[in-house]
Amino acid sequence: MIKVQKLRKEFGPKVAVNSLSFEVERGEVLGFLGPNGAGKSTSMRMITGFIPPTDGKVFVGGFDMIENPIPAKRLIGYLPENAPSYNDMTVHGFLSFCAEIRGLRGEDLKKAVHRVVEMCFLENVLYQSIDTLSKGYRHRTCLAQSIIHDPEVLILDEPTDGLDPNQKHEVRQLIKRMGEKKAIIFSTHILEEVEAVCSRAMIIDRGEIVANGTPDELKAKADRAGVVTLIVGGVAGSVVMEKLGQVAAARKSAVVKEESSRVVIRIYPKTQCINGELAHQISDLATREKWRVEELHTEEGRLDEFFRSITLPDTKSEETK
Amino acid sequence: MNQSSLGNITTLAKRELKGYFASPVAYVFIVIFLLLVGFFTFMLGNAPFFKLGQASLDSFFKWHPWVFLFLVPAIGMRVWSEERRLGTIELLLTMPITAWQAIVGKFLASWAFLLLTLICTFPIIMTVNYLGKPDNGVIFGAYVGSFLMAGSYLAISCMTSAITRNQVISFILSCVICFLLILCGYPPVTEFLTTLGVSQSLIETIASLSFMTHFDAFQKGILDFRDLVFFFSVIGFSLFTTGVILRSHRAG
Numbered sequence: 001m002i003k004v005q006k007l008r009k010e011f012g013p014k015v016a017v018n019s020l021s022f023e024v025e026r027g028e029v030l031g032f033l034g035p036n037g038a039g040k041s042t043s044m045r046m047i048t049g050f051i052p053p054t055d056g057k058v059f060v061g062g063f064d065m066i067e068n069p070i071p072a073k074r075l076i077g078y079l080p081e082n083a084p085s086y087n088d089m090t091v092h093g094f095l096s097f098c099a100e101i102r103g104l105r106g107e108d109l110k111k112a113v114h115r116v117v118e119m120c121f122l123e124n125v126l127y128q129s130i131d132t133l134s135k136g137y138r139h140r141t142c143l144a145q146s147i148i149h150d151p152e153v154l155i156l157d158e159p160t161d162g163l164d165p166n167q168k169h170e171v172r173q174l175i176k177r178m179g180e181k182k183a184i185i186f187s188t189h190i191l192e193e194v195e196a197v198c199s200r201a202m203i204i205d206r207g208e209i210v211a212n213g214t215p216d217e218l219k220a221k222a223d224r225a226g227v228v229t230l231i232v233g234g235v236a237g238s239v240v241m242e243k244l245g246q247v248a249a250a251r252k253s254a255v256v257k258e259e260s261s262r263v264v265i266r267i268y269p270k271t272q273c274i275n276g277e278l279a280h281q282i283s284d285l286a287t288r289e290k291w292r293v294e295e296l297h298t299e300e301g302r303l304d305e306f307f308r309s310i311t312l313p314d315t316k317s318e319e320t321k
Numbered sequence: 322m323n324q325s326s327l328g329n330i331t332t333l334a335k336r337e338l339k340g341y342f343a344s345p346v347a348y349v350f351i352v353i354f355l356l357l358v359g360f361f362t363f364m365l366g367n368a369p370f371f372k373l374g375q376a377s378l379d380s381f382f383k384w385h386p387w388v389f390l391f392l393v394p395a396i397g398m399r400v401w402s403e404e405r406r407l408g409t410i411e412l413l414l415t416m417p418i419t420a421w422q423a424i425v426g427k428f429l430a431s432w433a434f435l436l437l438t439l440i441c442t443f444p445i446i447m448t449v450n451y452l453g454k455p456d457n458g459v460i461f462g463a464y465v466g467s468f469l470m471a472g473s474y475l476a477i478s479c480m481t482s483a484i485t486r487n488q489v490i491s492f493i494l495s496c497v498i499c500f501l502l503i504l505c506g507y508p509p510v511t512e513f514l515t516t517l518g519v520s521q522s523l524i525e526t527i528a529s530l531s532f533m534t535h536f537d538a539f540q541k542g543i544l545d546f547r548d549l550v551f552f553f554s555v556i557g558f559s560l561f562t563t564g565v566i567l568r569s570h571r572a573g
């Protein structure tokens with residue numbers, strides 16, 4: 001549904017997005033991850049046709065966004081960053097206007113407004129002026145606007161920004177549900193969100209894709225992924241360490257903590273070790289040695305760790321600009 | 322222009338016009354306009370309405386270029402700067418409409434609002450008709466001229482409001498541009514230029530760019546095609562430039 005080819009955007013001398021290429025099909029939820037200023041919003045603005053790219057192409061549903069923007073824009077629902085809306089209108093007035101500009105009239109319009117009001121829990125504020133709403137409601141009003149025409153493509157720029165935990169949860173569920181039938185791109189810097197919602201994630205840093213894969217694949221790339229933690233009682237740390245030297249799948253091990261009654265050891269896998277092989281071997285060893293194992297588990301690897309390892313923090317990337 | 326672009330323009334204009342009446346701004350504007358025009362018409366000038374003793378609205382229309390000079394930019398200054406300030410321009414221009422439809426729709430809504438303001442001056446027509454037998458054809462012509470002039474000011478204000486997010490700067494810019502376009506055909510100024518020895522043909526060329534020159538003809542009840550062309554050219558040019566400015570902002 002969405003095809004992006006070598007997309008590039010320069011602001012003066014500064015390259016905000018550099019050679020971005022990817023595709024998103026129906027039924028996929030692509031998460032855009034990246035530190036502030038990475039170029040997420042700029043990319044989305046180009047995909048939705050708000051700003052023209054310096055170079056590269058965007059196709060939505062087969063329509064070229066630059067050559068043939070109107071049919072391409074018809075297919076898209078867009079929630080811009082900070083969820084703007086016309087402050088002087090009521091929620092109902094605003095949604096009706098958006099439906100009308102999307103070509104809905106009469107009964108269809110009423111039904112569409114009713115549907116999104118229900119989906120985004122706006123019943124209570126329907127006839128309230130938008131500038132009197134709390135941030136959460138304003139955000140959901142703009143989200144409602146983006147799905148009013150039941151679009152095939154949804155572009156959501158930080159859709160859960162500024163919501164409370166319950167609202168965040170609701171919006172994530174909504175995105176996940178809609179993701180079954182639509183092609184969705186959403187940006188966030190909350191990593192748990194990616195795990196909860198995305199079928200695929202892309203990490204962007206300084207305008208370039210630095211990693212791309214399912215959340216599980218990305219997690220597996222974290223430094224700590226596959227590391228086994230072992231806690232045994234009644235044995236000295238040095239004894240355990242010595243025996244661990246015989247484990248084939250282990251690269252190295254280290255004592256994290258030694259108490260009188262128990263010892264905590266971390267064992268790092270050799271790179272080719274997968275599927276809990278390391279844990280199996282350690283478990284066999286512990287059985288042979290009759291250790292009193294209190295805990296044995298393999299670290300899954302964490303997305304935030306991986307994220308930190310491949311992106312520069314804000315301040316640093318500002319310096320290199 | 323096909324059906325759907327007309328539909329889009331109407332939808333946009335309707336929203337914009339509703340926006341005016343959603344806040345007290347519209348009513349305040351109309352009241353201030355009526356008060357100012359009334360004050361100038363009845364109190365000021367060397368031939369105020371009552372003393373003139375004739376059933377004509379010369380002293381009424383003659384103040385329009387000056388009253389509009391401040392009031393129309395006050396309406397126009399928010400047209401695009403507000404969209405940019407709120408960020409709604411990003412919504413607007415990612416909807417399945419063209420930038421032209423948005424520009425024209427928003428302009429027409431504000432122009433319709435100015436038309437409404439002009440219509441609110443109807444008691445003065447009733448008054449002169451009650452007092453005597455004015456030439457209603459001339460009055461109608463002058464209204465058309467006033468409406469077109471307001472549209473030209475408005476188009477210029479839309480253009481300046483596209484330049485900046487700051488409404489005050491937008492207001493001042495459009496006042497200055499409109500003021501210059503009044504001055505270059507204002508008799509005291511053209512006379513002054515003559516005393517400076519500027520060639521007559523140059524003065525006429527400059528004066529032909531002025532609102533005053535073209536508004537005068539309407540005030541006299543003369544509907545000249547060239548005057549219509551002038552006002553519509555100003556509107557067309559300003560709206561076109563608005564489009565160029567908006568596009569250049571987005572291009573970064």
Ligand SMILES: Nc1ncnc2c1ncn2[C@@H]1O[C@H](COP(=O)(O)OP(=O)(O)O)[C@@H](O)[C@H]1O
Nearest residue numbers: 011016034035036037038039040041042043573
């Ligand atoms: N209109 C603009 N003019 C100049 N620079 C811009 C503009 N918009 C964005 N940028 C720059 O481009 C970079 C990417 O910004 P953005 O896409 O907003 O990042 P993100 O959404 O990932 O936080 C930033 O460094 C930002 O300063």
Ligand SMILES: [Mg+2]
Nearest residue numbers: 040041042081
């Ligand atoms: Mg952003």
